Amino acid sequence: MSIQEVRAALWGDEKNPHGHITHVLLDMDGTLIDKYFDDYFWKHLVPQIYSEKQDISFGKATEQILALYKHHEGTLNWTDIDFWSEQLGLDIPALKEQVRHLVDVHPHVEDFLKVLIKRKKQVVLTTNAHYKTIAFKMKKTALGKYFDKVITSVDMGVPKEYEGFWINAQQTLGFNKKDVLFIDDTLEVARSAASYGLRYVLLKNMASSREITTNNSELLSIDNFSELLPE
Structure with missing residues (x-):
């Protein structure tokens, strides 16, 4: 499979002018939103305050x-984040507010989301993130308006790394595995989705703008969402 085949399935070609992908499932941190914020927050700021x-x-x-x-x-x-606030004795939500200026959206994410909406695809934020984190990020980035639905690991009862997540996600969303595009920056999660049988699974490279990641040969990957925009 190639990126061109993914684009054809998403946007259409001569055989299928509208494309057959109906649902686009998108991870949040590292995929849509620059992971630099989380790396800095959890690996530097939290240890510093602690x-x-x-x-x-x-x-x-x-x-x-x-x-x-x-x-x-x-x-x-x-x-x-409530668990970590209790474990560390720190107000994690308040600390996040202190560095909210570091939250940023990856290039061409909004361009991609706008076309998805225009083409009437079902766009679903699919994340392990806590609802407080989602609310915080959506408020800062204003991406929330693009999603038809949000499903989290708490909703599904298990993280995305496990098959149970995808079983419950399919029951919740009612999709056909062959008509779904899923994009995530974590290899273990992408493997899980592909193993479950989702037809189109992409790995997002460059999760953090401050860290260069090499292409993964195991799964099809993109560096930038411009690669998925219709020609």
């Missing part, structure tokens, strides 16, 4: 916090 609160070195704070992150990775706790 080190001050606990009166320990930044290095020691980082070591302790990364161990906690690792322990809860792949669970519903992973993106639950």
Whole structure:
């Protein structure tokens, strides 16, 4: 499969002038929104504030916090900011507000979303993020108006890395696996979606504007949403 084939399935060609993809499922952090914000927040700001609160070195704070992150990775706790506020004794939502200026949308995301709406595709934000995080990001970026529906790992009862998410997502949205495009920046999540049988799964490279990622040969990938715009 090629990007040109994805575009044809999405926008149409001579055989099918409207394209047969009906649902476009899009991850949020790293895919639509620059992951630099989250990298800075969780790997720098949170350890810094925690080190001050606990009166320990930044290095020691980082070591302790990364161990906690690792322990809860792949669970519903992973993106639950209320859980992390309680675990770390910090007001995570308030800290996010302090650096909200770092939240930014990847290039050509809005161009892509506008065409999806114009072509009457069902556009679904599909994320592991906590609802407070979604509200915070949508308020800052104004992307919320483009989505027909939002489904989260809490709604589905399991993170996107697991088949149960996709089983419940299909039941919730009523899509045909062959008529879905899903885009995510996390390889494990993209693998999960492809394994479940979603026909069109793309990996978004360059999740963070400050970190260059190499193309993944296992799955079809894009660096920029301009690659998916109709010609």
